[in-house]
Amino acid sequence: MILILLLCLTFLPSIVICSRPEVTLSEELSTVRQGRGSDLPLCPDQLSDGTRYCSCPLVDDTCASGFPLLDPVFNDAQNPKTDDEKALLAAQALIGSNPALAIVNASVNENVIGLNVIDFSTGCHLLGSEGFDYSAGVVFSTGDAKRAQSYTNGPTDPPTSNVGRVQNSDPDIVDSQDCTSLQFTIVASDTQRITAEYTFLSDEYPEFVGNIYDDKFKFLINNQADPSSQMNLASLQGVDDVSVNTVNYKDFPALFQHCSPFTNFDGNTKSLLAQSYDLVQGESYDVKLVICDVIDTLYDSTVVIKGGSFGQCSEDGPPEIFCPDSAQICPANGVPSVSAQGNCGPVDTVRTDSNGDGPFSPGTYQIAFETVDGLASCSYELTVVEEAPVVADVQLSGVNAPNKAIPGENVTVSFFAVDDCCTQGNTGVVDWGDGTTDEFSFGGSSVRFEFSHAYDGSVTTPRIEIRVEDCGGKTSVVLVDVDVVCTGSLAANLQAIAPAAQTSQFGTSVVGGLVIANDVVCGLMWAFDWGDGTPGFSGDESANPAPVIVPSDTHVYADCGNYTVTGTLTDKTGLRSFSLQGWVDIVGCETPTPAPTAPPTAPPTAPPTAPPTAPPTAPPTEPPTESPTPTPSECPETDSDEEDTTDSDSDEEDTTDSDNDEEDATDSESDDEEKEENSDSDSEKSDCDSDEDGGGSRRRRGSRRRQ
Incomplete structure (x- = not known):
């Protein structure tokens, strides 16, 4: 018996997308902004x-x-x-x-x-x-x-x-x-x-x-x-x-x-x-x-x-005014506000510098405030910088790490688009790398976008490009590489198990089987080739099949020899396949002709040949030798020859009729007895007393032969 196993290994991690980011985003965007x-x-x-x-x-x-x-x-x-x-x-x-x-x-x-x-x-x-x-x-x-x-x-x-x-x-x-x-x-x-x-x-x-x-x-x-x-x-x-x-x-x-x-x-x-x-x-x-x-x-x-x-x-005492040590804005942003508080709550403030309310050109400005009662004042340095928009916290779902997309299934990309310098007029595009794009627009606040796309498998290594451009023409680009494959484990380890290693006797039924350890997410197909030109077996499993699949079949080889068997696994996209070969040796066919042909040939030849050969030879030869030759007038030779010819024909007919062999043998014994009587009678009488008696004797013998 032969058992064939297939085994190979890949990984199937996954990525989970959230409607809002967790701590990692807080750190990422904080880092981006602190870096400014x-x-x-x-x-x-x-x-x-x-x-x-x-x-x-x-x-x-x-x-x-x-x-x-x-x-x-x-x-x-x-x-x-x-x-x-x-x-x-x-x-x-x-x-x-x-x-x-x-x-x-x-x-x-x-x-x-x-x-x-x-x-x-x-x-x-x-x-x-x-x-x-x-x-x-x-x-x-x-x-x-x-x-x-x-x-x-x-x-x-x-x-x-x-x-x-x-x-x-x-x-x-x-x-x-x-x-x-x-x-x-x-x-x-x-x-x-x-x-x-x-x-x-x-x-x-x-x-x-x-x-x-x-x-x-x-x-x-x-x-x-x-x-x-x-x-x-x-x-x-x-x-x-x-x-x-x-x-x-x-x-x-x-x-x-x-x-x-x-x-x-x-x-x-x-x-x-x-x-x-x-x-x-x-x-x-x-x-x-x-x-x-x-x-x-x-x-x-x-x-x-x-x-x-x-x-x-109590309103007693002067108010306190709070200015930042410094601040940074974009050209179109307004001047950051300050706050003042008295003992009974907030106190209004006014600007006292002459720099205006913007928009500002890039550079450094001194900003000053005081309370409306003039009792408290403060100032700070304002830096105006034109910053590019930011794409942050890019996440993919519907893929297997690292960024493996499955043909025909949606891949979702989500990200934040932020622009501190433009409150409107910011645009963006997601280029999926296969000729398909999605466009979007955003303001100055951090907005999370989400787009989905299904690859058809025609492009196997697309690059997703997220490009944003703000109202001032500043751009930022984030690239994400994707592999379009059917991921999961195709398993393979070819092994033969038989009564004597990989050897089986001729005429023995050989079992071929695939033990498939599988987590292929888009399904797989399998095929098995016996290696002798006869059809093997094949099949497929729907997406996300059982962890172990065991298809098998039996086969009897028509001749001895060494045969190469092949098992093949292919994912249903056709983009991945795996095959492995083994062998089986069929033995026990060293004398192929005598053993199978002798038994059917001997029985039909010997029995029909021996019985019909001996009996037909004696009867036609002995009568002419032992019987006296009659006179031409009384015992015509012509009549005797005709009757003997007829008897001979009957013998030939009886010889070819194998079903009446026993009956023919009995008739032959009776003929011998009759010949002895006739011989005794001939010695006492004349060779031919009368035509009637001679003819009667020939007719009796001929009649018994036909029975």
Whole structure:
């Protein structure tokens, strides 16, 4: 018996595409933008000590106190609080010990997991460092609020913590998802002006600045007697709310800090003051603090309100104005804004330099601001550079690594196109390398594009070219090489197994089989050739077949000899094939003629020849010799010759009739007996007493021969 096995090996990895990039993109785009220089703001000098990213301290060996502590009452596992009780504890932490404000009707929406109270004065944390000095902080998050306790994360940690959250939206934020909100009512015991101090942090920074994923925070308040009087206190000069797109490295760069990618939040604002609001004694006010993801639920954002800061403020003292150390823009961009704050919230500012609002020619400019009351001023150096557009985070799906495309199946390429210098008029094209293209256009924000294409296999090594051009004619190109093949494992190891190695006796049924280890993604075909010119066997398997396929058949060779057997595997595209040969020796045919021919020849020849030869010879010879010759007149020789001739003819007929051999032998014995009688009779009588007796004797003999 012969068994033939086939075996070969390739790999089938895969690439997964995501609707939004993970940490790797944050690092990539951050690197791109940091490489441009000062378009990402520098950290304040007193916080840049070489071991920190923009005052985002990391927990390491130099920080022995560890993480900040969760509020023990809010997080008491032994005596768990209801959602309303947690809402009241959070509202009380905001107001602190202010006796002029009373809280009633506190509640939190279904995402209570996004609300917590943390003591940032303990442990190593950004909000406990100089410039923030938060002790207790009330945390609102689009993820798990406890995540704000540890500021750092690992390179593989997810940017989103949605476990235990309810997907929802809020009517006060357009396109919102994954919202956490705290609502309560306060009653003022006297007339006062209030504000609050807070910090906005987000993992959307910096790569999604200017994008549609504009996570937002709102601090809403209104007099119950006039709901239409609602105001958002989380706003700055010229913007209505605080979000990823309003406070960042482009807009209000002096209020923004960019952190290491290995933090839970890759950027944050400095500590900001809410707009001030006047309360009237004895009246009730509804307060709503809400933070939401926008468009999707990926990449968490958080706001922390300084404990005890929600309360009365005083206008005493000069305002503080914040300018960046330096800034970089494109020719068509506007001048980055600055911000000023007094004791009761933001203060408006004005430009005092004479450089205008742009567009600017490339170069360096000195920009100056001051507060509207003239009590504070600042300036910074502005560099104008014409930057080329950027294509970042190119990903392929529908391929097997490294970039192996399957004919007839879609290949999808996705990427970000970003242009900091042109807000409109930017174009791009994806050239698939086989004569097919896709065109697109984009503005200044980072937009993710996705295009799909199926190769027909006519071009086996196409190069995908992604080319972008901005409104100023600056271009960037990214190239991606692709191989169009049917990937997967074709297995091959040819092996013969028989009673004596690869030798089989003539006439023995030989088994030929293919044991195919296979993960060919587009299907395969197989064929087996016995090597003697007779048809072999073949077949095919549909795409993604079983790991092991075992087709086989049997065959009997017509002659001895050495035969080469061949097994062949081909993927269904016809672009790949594999074959391997083996041999089988058929033996046992050394005397081919005598053995097979002797048995059928002997039986038909001997039996029919011997019996008919002896009997017909004696009868025609003996009678003429022993009987006396009759006289011509009484026993005519003519009659005797005729009768003997007839008897001879009968003998010949009986001789050729093999079926009557036994009967002929019996007749021959009777004839002999009759001859003896006739001989005795002839000796007593005359040779021919009468014609009648002689004729009767011949007739009896002839008659018995015919019977």
